Amino acid sequence: MSEHGPPGATLSETLEIEGVEEAARSAPRSISAADRVRESILTGQFAPGERINEVHLSRALGVSRTPTRAALHALAAEGLVDYAHNRGFTVREFPMQAVLDAYQIRASLEGLACRLASERGLAEEQRVAMEQALRDGDVILQHDILTEGDLIAYRAMNVMFHDAILAAAQSRMLMEAVRLTLNMPGSTHRHIVSFKHDDVRRRHDDHHRLYQLIAAGEGWRAEVLMREHVIGLAKKTV
Amino acid sequence: MSEHGPPGATLSETLEIEGVEEAARSAPRSISAADRVRESILTGQFAPGERINEVHLSRALGVSRTPTRAALHALAAEGLVDYAHNRGFTVREFPMQAVLDAYQIRASLEGLACRLASERGLAEEQRVAMEQALRDGDVILQHDILTEGDLIAYRAMNVMFHDAILAAAQSRMLMEAVRLTLNMPGSTHRHIVSFKHDDVRRRHDDHHRLYQLIAAGEGWRAEVLMREHVIGLAKKTV
DNA sequence: ATTCGCCAAACTGTGTGCAGTTCGATTGAC
DNA sequence: GTCAATCGAACTGCACACAGTTTGGCGAAT
Numbered sequence: 001m002s003e004h005g006p007p008g009a010t011l012s013e014t015l016e017i018e019g020v021e022e023a024a025r026s027a028p029r030s031i032s033a034a035d036r037v038r039e040s041i042l043t044g045q046f047a048p049g050e051r052i053n054e055v056h057l058s059r060a061l062g063v064s065r066t067p068t069r070a071a072l073h074a075l076a077a078e079g080l081v082d083y084a085h086n087r088g089f090t091v092r093e094f095p096m097q098a099v100l101d102a103y104q105i106r107a108s109l110e111g112l113a114c115r116l117a118s119e120r121g122l123a124e125e126q127r128v129a130m131e132q133a134l135r136d137g138d139v140i141l142q143h144d145i146l147t148e149g150d151l152i153a154y155r156a157m158n159v160m161f162h163d164a165i166l167a168a169a170q171s172r173m174l175m176e177a178v179r180l181t182l183n184m185p186g187s188t189h190r191h192i193v194s195f196k197h198d199d200v201r202r203r204h205d206d207h208h209r210l211y212q213l214i215a216a217g218e219g220w221r222a223e224v225l226m227r228e229h230v231i232g233l234a235k236k237t238v
Numbered sequence: 239m240s241e242h243g244p245p246g247a248t249l250s251e252t253l254e255i256e257g258v259e260e261a262a263r264s265a266p267r268s269i270s271a272a273d274r275v276r277e278s279i280l281t282g283q284f285a286p287g288e289r290i291n292e293v294h295l296s297r298a299l300g301v302s303r304t305p306t307r308a309a310l311h312a313l314a315a316e317g318l319v320d321y322a323h324n325r326g327f328t329v330r331e332f333p334m335q336a337v338l339d340a341y342q343i344r345a346s347l348e349g350l351a352c353r354l355a356s357e358r359g360l361a362e363e364q365r366v367a368m369e370q371a372l373r374d375g376d377v378i379l380q381h382d383i384l385t386e387g388d389l390i391a392y393r394a395m396n397v398m399f400h401d402a403i404l405a406a407a408q409s410r411m412l413m414e415a416v417r418l419t420l421n422m423p424g425s426t427h428r429h430i431v432s433f434k435h436d437d438v439r440r441r442h443d444d445h446h447r448l449y450q451l452i453a454a455g456e457g458w459r460a461e462v463l464m465r466e467h468v469i470g471l472a473k474k475t476v
Numbered sequence: 477a478t479t480c481g482c483c484a485a486a487c488t489g490t491g492t493g494c495a496g497t498t499c500g501a502t503t504g505a506c
Numbered sequence: 507g508t509c510a511a512t513c514g515a516a517c518t519g520c521a522c523a524c525a526g527t528t529t530g531g532c533g534a535a536t
Contacts, residue, residue: 029490031323054518064491065518066304073308077315079414085269086497088518101409104354108346109415116342171339176317177347177415267520292488302521303488324527326488 029063034071036061041080041091044185048093052081078183094184099192100234106181107230109174110162111223114210117168118219126164130211133161137204144197151195161207165214165226193233203229267301272309274299279318279329282423286331290319316421332422337430338472344419345468347412348400349461352448355406356457364402368449371399375442382435389433399445403452403464431471441467 037057040046058068076083082090122130136157140150166175194200206229213222275295278284296306314321320328360368374395378388404413432438444467451460 053516055516066490066492069518070307070311070489073311074315077312079411086518098409098411101354102411104350105347105409105412105415108350109343112342112346116339171336171343173317173336173340173418174343177343177418180411180415180418291486293486304520304522307488308519324488 029061029067031071033061033063033067034074037071038075038078038080038183041075042183042185046091048091048185050091051087052089052091054088079180080183099184102181102184103192103230103234106178107227109178109181110165110230111227113166113169113171113174113178114214114222114226115219116171116174117165118214118217118222120168120170121217122164122168122215126168127215129160129164133157133164134204134208134211136160137207141197141201141204146195146197146200154195154200165210168214203232206232267299267305269309271299271301271305272312275309276313276316276318276421279313280421280423284329286329286423288329289325290327290329292326317418318421337422340419340422341430341468341472344416345465347416347419348403348468349465351404351407351409351412351416352452352460352464353457354409354412355403356452356455356460358406358408359455360402360406360453364406365453367398367402371395371402372442372446372449374398375445379435379439379442384433384435384438392433392438403448406452441470444470 046052052072054065054068054072057072058065061068061071072081072089073083075081076089080092082092084090117126136153140146140154140157143150146154166178169175206225210222210225210229213225284290290310292303292306292310295310296303299306299309310319310327311321313319314327318330320330322328355364374391378384378392378395381388384392404416407413444463448460448463448467451463
């Protein structure tokens with residue numbers, strides 16, 4: 001199964017095809033393929049509305065059409081590509097309004113997660129994660145200006161915090177619904193979410209308050225604050 | 239491809255395999271297969287947690303493993319089955335708490351849909367559908383006791399009303415998220431949603447108020463009322 | 477009697493060939 | 507020059523065969 005790379009590469013074949021053999025040791029090709037194609041779509045390697053050719057994509061991934069199709073079906077399920085019978089897959093388009101709507105949906109869902117977390121309590125694991133995230137954010141914000149590295153660390157901290165709340169809500173369906181709202185081309189996010197120091201500080205302050213409210217069992221207040229917190233991400237503060 | 243039915247039928251082969259040829263005329267096998275398996279799961283033909291054998295299921299459906307696997311992957315995306323590498327698919331379990339949580343999630347999402355619908359206005363098509371649904375409900379509720387036929391008509395009316403609001407929200411992602419919450423074994427719903435005359439009347443009254451609020455552009459009030467409306471479905475009123 | 481290791485049957489993962497459909501190009505008429 | 511019909515290349519849908527993994531059971535050793 002080696003010697004896969006075709007020399008003449010078309011547009012969709014710009015995917016990296018390194019490290020196939022060690023990664024394929026335990027991971028199924030279809031999963032690995034889905035991950036890589038998802039990454040390509042999220043980073044904007046594919047043009048929105050572009051039709052995806054199974055054969056070309058298969059070659060680019062170094063696998064046959066079967067796992068490729070499985071991967072594309074999985075991505076269709078996640079909402080990243082569209083599927084039409086006898087016409088295959090196309091990259092889904094995300095107009096600006098759809099991206100803004102996604103923040104509204106996520107705000108409602110994560111607000112609900114906060115309420116459920118408040119009612120059901122924080123397990124030790126989630127409490128630790130949230131406290132760690134709060135400390136990490138505090139450290140980052142001590143810097144007067146935020147470097148690119150700071151922003152990377154901030155994003156990791158942010159994911160840890162929000163994931164902990166979702167875990168505390170103890171609802172798999174809620175997690176899946178939130179994931180739907182996160183699966184969209186990330187390049188767009190940069191244009192939406194502000195990373196000015198004051199805005200970041202305000203959002204981190206929200207985190208502190210959210211932690212307090214959830215720990216205190218103030219479900220409704222936590223829900224409302226989280227909704228505002230997430231919606232605020234999509235406010236144009238340029 | 240005829241003469242498919244194996245005589246010795248195992249558990250998973252109790253699916254109906256009638257009308258294959260006329261249905262397969264234009265519809266792809268994988269879609270048709272997904273629909274039928276989904277129906278089987280929703281009506282409780284499969285035991286929760288049961289492992290799904292691809293070969294047996296393929297024979298029961300009268301197609302090969304390829305479209306069967308595609309169908310199962312699609313159902314996994316909808317959240318009806320779980321998938322594990324090298325272990326295939328299992329029927330997802332829905333504990334009572336998960337079903338109740340689904341109503342909470344749906345309440346948040348449909349509440350948001352009401353707000354968006356209020357802001358974006360009702361297109362003629364949705365306005366007509368909602369008014370029709372309201373009239374249908376009025377007629378049904380004139381009966382002093384509700385027959386089984388009344389309940390079927392009520393459910394159809396209910397779907398029309400809620401779908402119209404979702405359409406008015408103009409967010410595909412929101413529709414998909416709501417669909418997640420609706421995809422669960424329906425038999426359970428019967429035990430949760432009350433169909434006593436007074437409860438149905440109260441819910442229909444909610445619909446009238448929701449229509450008024452949305453038409454009046456009262457987004458926030460419509461959102462709150464819809465949340466209560468949906469959560470009320472899961473309240474045990476036995 | 478229990479546990480560990482091994483083996484075989486069954487099942488899933490993947491590659492590949494063929495059939496049916498779609499879509500673009502080419503040719504012809506107007 | 508424009509439009510339509512037709513043909514062909516390309517692509518998708520499906521079936522099937524083979525390879526790798528899991529899993530249950532059997533037997534031997536402790």
